[in-house]
Amino acid sequence: MDRRKITSLAVGAALLGSAGFVLAGLPTTVQASEMTVYKSDSCGCCGGWVEHIRKAGYAIRIVPTDDLGPVKARLGVPESLWSCHTAVVDGKVIEGHVPAIAVNAFLKAPGASRGIGVPGMPIGSPGMEAPGYVPDRYDVMRFGAGRTAPFMTFRGAEPAAR
Template identity: 50%
Template sequence: MADVQPTRRTVLAALALAGSGALPAGAATPLTVYKDPTCGCCAGWAKHMRNAGFAVTEKPVADLAEVKARAGVPAALQACHTAFLEGYVLEGHVPAHAAERLLRERPAIAGLAVPGMPVGSPGMAGPDPEAYDVMAFTKEGVPSLYLRVRADGMPG
Protein backbone atom coordinates (compact mmCIF):
# COMPACT_ATOMS: atom_id res chain seq x y z
CA MET A 1 0.00 0.00 0.00
CA ALA A 2 1.35 3.42 -0.93
CA ASP A 3 2.19 5.93 1.80
CA VAL A 4 -0.11 8.91 1.21
CA GLN A 5 1.24 12.24 2.39
CA PRO A 6 -0.86 15.41 2.35
CA THR A 7 0.42 18.17 0.13
CA ARG A 8 1.35 21.55 1.55
CA ARG A 9 -1.66 23.05 -0.23
CA THR A 10 -4.03 20.50 1.37
CA VAL A 11 -2.65 21.18 4.84
CA LEU A 12 -2.89 24.97 4.40
CA ALA A 13 -6.47 24.72 3.11
CA ALA A 14 -7.47 22.55 6.07
CA LEU A 15 -5.87 24.97 8.52
CA ALA A 16 -7.63 27.93 6.90
CA LEU A 17 -11.01 26.19 7.12
CA ALA A 18 -10.41 25.12 10.72
CA GLY A 19 -9.51 28.67 11.74
CA SER A 20 -12.42 30.25 9.89
CA GLY A 21 -15.02 29.19 12.44
CA ALA A 22 -17.06 27.68 9.62
CA LEU A 23 -19.09 24.65 10.58
CA PRO A 24 -19.31 21.76 8.16
CA ALA A 25 -22.69 21.08 6.58
CA GLY A 26 -24.93 19.21 9.00
CA ALA A 27 -22.97 20.33 12.05
CA ALA A 28 -24.89 20.70 15.30
CA THR A 29 -26.17 24.19 16.11
CA PRO A 30 -24.24 25.70 19.04
CA LEU A 31 -26.24 26.47 22.19
CA THR A 32 -24.70 28.01 25.31
CA VAL A 33 -26.57 27.63 28.60
CA TYR A 34 -25.80 29.60 31.76
CA LYS A 35 -26.89 27.77 34.89
CA ASP A 36 -26.35 27.34 38.60
CA PRO A 37 -23.45 24.90 39.10
CA THR A 38 -25.61 22.55 41.22
CA CYS A 39 -28.86 22.61 39.24
CA GLY A 40 -29.98 19.13 38.21
CA CYS A 41 -32.96 20.20 36.12
CA CYS A 42 -30.73 22.54 34.08
CA ALA A 43 -28.45 19.58 33.33
CA GLY A 44 -31.55 17.59 32.34
CA TRP A 45 -32.62 20.34 29.93
CA ALA A 46 -29.10 20.49 28.45
CA LYS A 47 -29.26 16.72 27.89
CA HIS A 48 -32.67 17.11 26.18
CA MET A 49 -31.19 19.71 23.83
CA ARG A 50 -28.11 17.55 23.11
CA ASN A 51 -30.39 14.60 22.32
CA ALA A 52 -32.21 16.87 19.85
CA GLY A 53 -28.93 17.55 18.04
CA PHE A 54 -27.78 20.86 19.52
CA ALA A 55 -24.10 21.33 20.46
CA VAL A 56 -24.60 22.39 24.09
CA THR A 57 -21.98 24.20 26.15
CA GLU A 58 -22.83 24.51 29.84
CA LYS A 59 -21.48 27.55 31.71
CA PRO A 60 -21.96 27.40 35.47
CA VAL A 61 -22.25 30.91 36.94
CA ALA A 62 -22.77 32.28 40.42
CA ASP A 63 -24.95 35.25 39.37
CA LEU A 64 -27.71 34.24 36.97
CA ALA A 65 -29.60 37.48 37.66
CA GLU A 66 -26.86 39.39 35.86
CA VAL A 67 -27.06 37.04 32.84
CA LYS A 68 -30.85 37.40 32.68
CA ALA A 69 -30.65 41.20 32.96
CA ARG A 70 -28.01 41.38 30.20
CA ALA A 71 -30.19 39.13 28.00
CA GLY A 72 -33.29 41.29 28.59
CA VAL A 73 -35.44 38.48 30.02
CA PRO A 74 -38.58 40.04 31.57
CA ALA A 75 -38.93 39.29 35.30
CA ALA A 76 -42.32 37.62 34.79
CA LEU A 77 -40.80 35.12 32.32
CA GLN A 78 -37.68 34.14 34.25
CA ALA A 79 -36.83 30.56 35.13
CA CYS A 80 -33.78 28.66 36.32
CA HIS A 81 -31.35 28.92 33.37
CA THR A 82 -30.69 31.19 30.40
CA ALA A 83 -29.35 30.02 27.04
CA PHE A 84 -28.24 31.68 23.82
CA LEU A 85 -29.00 30.23 20.39
CA GLU A 86 -28.00 32.02 17.18
CA GLY A 87 -28.85 35.49 18.51
CA TYR A 88 -31.93 34.40 20.45
CA VAL A 89 -32.42 33.90 24.18
CA LEU A 90 -33.98 30.70 25.53
CA GLU A 91 -35.15 31.11 29.13
CA GLY A 92 -36.01 28.06 31.18
CA HIS A 93 -37.28 24.70 29.98
CA VAL A 94 -38.01 25.58 26.35
CA PRO A 95 -38.54 22.30 24.44
CA ALA A 96 -36.28 21.47 21.52
CA HIS A 97 -39.20 21.50 19.06
CA ALA A 98 -39.87 25.16 19.97
CA ALA A 99 -36.19 26.07 19.49
CA GLU A 100 -36.17 24.28 16.12
CA ARG A 101 -39.30 26.19 15.04
CA LEU A 102 -37.67 29.44 16.17
CA LEU A 103 -34.65 28.76 13.96
CA ARG A 104 -36.86 27.84 10.97
CA GLU A 105 -39.10 30.90 11.25
CA ARG A 106 -36.57 33.48 12.55
CA PRO A 107 -39.20 35.87 13.99
CA ALA A 108 -38.26 39.40 15.04
CA ILE A 109 -38.20 38.63 18.78
CA ALA A 110 -35.51 38.53 21.47
CA GLY A 111 -36.29 35.00 22.55
CA LEU A 112 -38.50 32.33 24.05
CA ALA A 113 -39.26 31.50 27.67
CA VAL A 114 -41.01 28.86 29.72
CA PRO A 115 -41.67 30.71 32.98
CA GLY A 116 -41.18 28.77 36.19
CA MET A 117 -40.52 25.07 36.13
CA PRO A 118 -43.59 23.17 34.81
CA VAL A 119 -43.63 19.45 35.59
CA GLY A 120 -43.22 17.51 32.37
CA SER A 121 -41.19 20.18 30.57
CA PRO A 122 -37.72 19.07 29.38
CA GLY A 123 -35.53 18.50 32.42
CA MET A 124 -38.51 18.56 34.81
CA ALA A 125 -39.61 14.94 34.89
CA GLY A 126 -42.21 14.03 37.46
CA PRO A 127 -45.62 12.54 38.02
CA ASP A 128 -48.62 14.26 36.51
CA PRO A 129 -46.99 16.29 33.70
CA GLU A 130 -48.83 19.51 32.96
CA ALA A 131 -49.51 21.56 29.85
CA TYR A 132 -47.56 24.81 29.67
CA ASP A 133 -47.00 27.82 27.44
CA VAL A 134 -43.86 28.83 25.59
CA MET A 135 -43.78 32.61 25.54
CA ALA A 136 -42.02 34.87 23.05
CA PHE A 137 -40.65 38.22 24.17
CA THR A 138 -39.38 41.27 22.35
CA LYS A 139 -36.24 43.29 23.05
CA GLU A 140 -38.55 45.72 24.87
CA GLY A 141 -39.74 42.87 27.12
CA VAL A 142 -43.23 42.53 25.65
CA PRO A 143 -44.45 38.93 25.99
CA SER A 144 -46.77 37.00 23.69
CA LEU A 145 -47.82 33.38 23.35
CA TYR A 146 -45.51 31.46 20.98
CA LEU A 147 -46.99 27.99 21.42
CA ARG A 148 -48.81 25.77 23.87
CA VAL A 149 -47.37 22.42 24.90
CA ARG A 150 -49.73 19.64 25.89
CA ALA A 151 -49.13 17.49 28.96
CA ASP A 152 -47.67 14.79 26.66
CA GLY A 153 -44.95 17.26 25.56
CA MET A 154 -46.30 17.75 22.04
CA PRO A 155 -47.28 21.13 20.57
CA GLY A 156 -50.94 21.73 21.13
Protein backbone atom coordinates in the same frame (compact mmCIF):
# COMPACT_ATOMS: atom_id res chain seq x y z
CA MET B 1 -36.01 -12.49 -14.28
CA ASP B 2 -39.72 -13.17 -14.43
CA ARG B 3 -42.41 -10.54 -14.74
CA ARG B 4 -43.50 -10.81 -11.08
CA LYS B 5 -39.98 -10.11 -9.77
CA ILE B 6 -39.61 -7.10 -12.06
CA THR B 7 -42.99 -5.74 -10.94
CA SER B 8 -42.06 -6.28 -7.27
CA LEU B 9 -38.74 -4.48 -7.75
CA ALA B 10 -40.44 -1.57 -9.52
CA VAL B 11 -43.07 -1.22 -6.78
CA GLY B 12 -40.38 -1.43 -4.09
CA ALA B 13 -38.29 1.27 -5.78
CA ALA B 14 -41.34 3.52 -6.09
CA LEU B 15 -42.20 3.05 -2.40
CA LEU B 16 -38.63 3.81 -1.33
CA GLY B 17 -38.59 6.94 -3.46
CA SER B 18 -41.91 8.06 -1.98
CA ALA B 19 -40.70 7.39 1.54
CA GLY B 20 -37.61 9.48 0.91
CA PHE B 21 -39.76 12.34 -0.37
CA VAL B 22 -42.08 12.17 2.67
CA LEU B 23 -39.22 11.85 5.15
CA ALA B 24 -37.46 14.87 3.65
CA GLY B 25 -40.35 17.02 4.87
CA LEU B 26 -40.22 15.79 8.47
CA PRO B 27 -38.30 17.67 11.15
CA THR B 28 -34.91 16.20 11.91
CA THR B 29 -32.23 17.06 14.41
CA VAL B 30 -30.95 20.55 13.96
CA GLN B 31 -27.64 21.64 12.58
CA ALA B 32 -27.47 24.79 14.69
CA SER B 33 -24.38 26.50 15.87
CA GLU B 34 -23.26 25.96 19.44
CA MET B 35 -25.73 26.78 22.20
CA THR B 36 -24.32 28.49 25.29
CA VAL B 37 -26.19 27.60 28.48
CA TYR B 38 -25.82 29.68 31.65
CA LYS B 39 -26.70 27.55 34.69
CA SER B 40 -25.70 26.52 38.16
CA ASP B 41 -23.52 23.41 38.33
CA SER B 42 -25.68 22.08 41.16
CA CYS B 43 -29.03 22.27 39.30
CA GLY B 44 -30.22 18.80 38.26
CA CYS B 45 -33.25 19.97 36.29
CA CYS B 46 -31.03 22.26 34.20
CA GLY B 47 -28.82 19.25 33.45
CA GLY B 48 -31.92 17.32 32.35
CA TRP B 49 -32.89 20.14 29.98
CA VAL B 50 -29.34 20.27 28.56
CA GLU B 51 -29.50 16.52 27.82
CA HIS B 52 -32.88 17.00 26.10
CA ILE B 53 -31.38 19.73 23.90
CA ARG B 54 -28.26 17.67 23.17
CA LYS B 55 -30.44 14.77 22.00
CA ALA B 56 -32.11 17.21 19.59
CA GLY B 57 -28.73 17.77 17.93
CA TYR B 58 -27.39 20.92 19.56
CA ALA B 59 -23.76 21.29 20.61
CA ILE B 60 -23.72 22.71 24.14
CA ARG B 61 -21.24 24.97 25.93
CA ILE B 62 -22.04 25.40 29.62
CA VAL B 63 -21.11 28.56 31.50
CA PRO B 64 -21.46 27.79 35.20
CA THR B 65 -22.86 30.62 37.32
CA ASP B 66 -24.90 30.96 40.49
CA ASP B 67 -25.81 34.59 39.69
CA LEU B 68 -28.09 34.44 36.64
CA GLY B 69 -29.86 37.78 37.23
CA PRO B 70 -27.22 39.90 35.46
CA VAL B 71 -27.09 37.42 32.54
CA LYS B 72 -30.87 37.55 32.08
CA ALA B 73 -30.92 41.35 32.37
CA ARG B 74 -28.08 41.73 29.83
CA LEU B 75 -29.92 39.44 27.38
CA GLY B 76 -33.24 41.25 27.79
CA VAL B 77 -35.25 38.41 29.33
CA PRO B 78 -38.43 39.85 30.91
CA GLU B 79 -38.54 39.10 34.65
CA SER B 80 -41.96 37.49 34.21
CA LEU B 81 -40.26 34.69 32.22
CA TRP B 82 -37.22 34.10 34.44
CA SER B 83 -36.46 30.46 35.14
CA CYS B 84 -33.45 28.49 36.38
CA HIS B 85 -31.22 28.65 33.26
CA THR B 86 -30.71 30.82 30.20
CA ALA B 87 -29.31 29.83 26.81
CA VAL B 88 -28.17 31.67 23.68
CA VAL B 89 -28.08 30.10 20.21
CA ASP B 90 -27.66 31.85 16.87
CA GLY B 91 -28.00 35.19 18.67
CA LYS B 92 -31.41 34.28 20.15
CA VAL B 93 -32.27 33.70 23.82
CA ILE B 94 -33.92 30.55 25.18
CA GLU B 95 -35.14 30.95 28.78
CA GLY B 96 -36.01 27.99 30.98
CA HIS B 97 -37.45 24.59 30.18
CA VAL B 98 -38.35 25.19 26.52
CA PRO B 99 -38.84 21.94 24.55
CA ALA B 100 -36.47 21.37 21.62
CA ILE B 101 -39.47 21.32 19.25
CA ALA B 102 -40.17 24.96 20.18
CA VAL B 103 -36.48 25.93 19.93
CA ASN B 104 -36.29 24.47 16.41
CA ALA B 105 -39.51 26.18 15.29
CA PHE B 106 -38.44 29.52 16.75
CA LEU B 107 -34.99 29.47 15.16
CA LYS B 108 -36.56 28.78 11.76
CA ALA B 109 -38.80 31.88 12.01
CA PRO B 110 -37.91 34.17 14.94
CA GLY B 111 -39.35 37.32 13.39
CA ALA B 112 -38.46 40.39 15.44
CA SER B 113 -38.43 38.45 18.73
CA ARG B 114 -35.30 38.34 20.87
CA GLY B 115 -36.16 34.94 22.29
CA ILE B 116 -38.60 32.48 23.81
CA GLY B 117 -39.07 31.31 27.35
CA VAL B 118 -41.07 29.21 29.77
CA PRO B 119 -41.70 30.89 33.12
CA GLY B 120 -41.10 28.78 36.19
CA MET B 121 -40.56 25.06 36.07
CA PRO B 122 -43.66 23.23 34.75
CA ILE B 123 -43.94 19.57 35.72
CA GLY B 124 -43.23 17.37 32.72
CA SER B 125 -41.34 20.00 30.74
CA PRO B 126 -37.87 18.87 29.57
CA GLY B 127 -35.71 18.46 32.67
CA MET B 128 -38.76 18.57 34.96
CA GLU B 129 -40.09 15.08 34.28
CA ALA B 130 -41.72 13.59 37.37
CA PRO B 131 -42.82 9.95 37.08
CA GLY B 132 -46.32 9.47 38.47
CA TYR B 133 -47.36 13.10 37.93
CA VAL B 134 -49.51 14.42 35.12
CA PRO B 135 -47.47 16.86 32.99
CA ASP B 136 -48.52 20.51 33.23
CA ARG B 137 -49.96 22.39 30.29
CA TYR B 138 -47.92 25.55 29.68
CA ASP B 139 -47.11 28.19 27.10
CA VAL B 140 -43.75 28.94 25.54
CA MET B 141 -43.74 32.73 25.25
CA ARG B 142 -41.92 34.90 22.71
CA PHE B 143 -40.39 38.18 23.86
CA GLY B 144 -38.40 41.14 22.67
CA ALA B 145 -40.76 42.65 20.10
CA GLY B 146 -43.07 44.53 22.45
CA ARG B 147 -45.01 42.52 25.00
CA THR B 148 -44.59 38.82 25.63
CA ALA B 149 -46.92 36.70 23.52
CA PRO B 150 -47.71 32.96 23.33
CA PHE B 151 -45.59 31.09 20.81
CA MET B 152 -46.52 27.42 21.36
CA THR B 153 -48.49 25.44 23.95
CA PHE B 154 -47.21 22.18 25.44
CA ARG B 155 -48.22 19.41 27.80
CA GLY B 156 -44.94 17.99 29.04
CA ALA B 157 -42.53 18.01 26.08
CA GLU B 158 -45.27 17.51 23.47
CA PRO B 159 -47.22 20.25 21.64
CA ALA B 160 -50.79 20.67 22.89
CA ALA B 161 -53.78 22.21 21.16
CA ARG B 162 -54.45 25.77 22.29
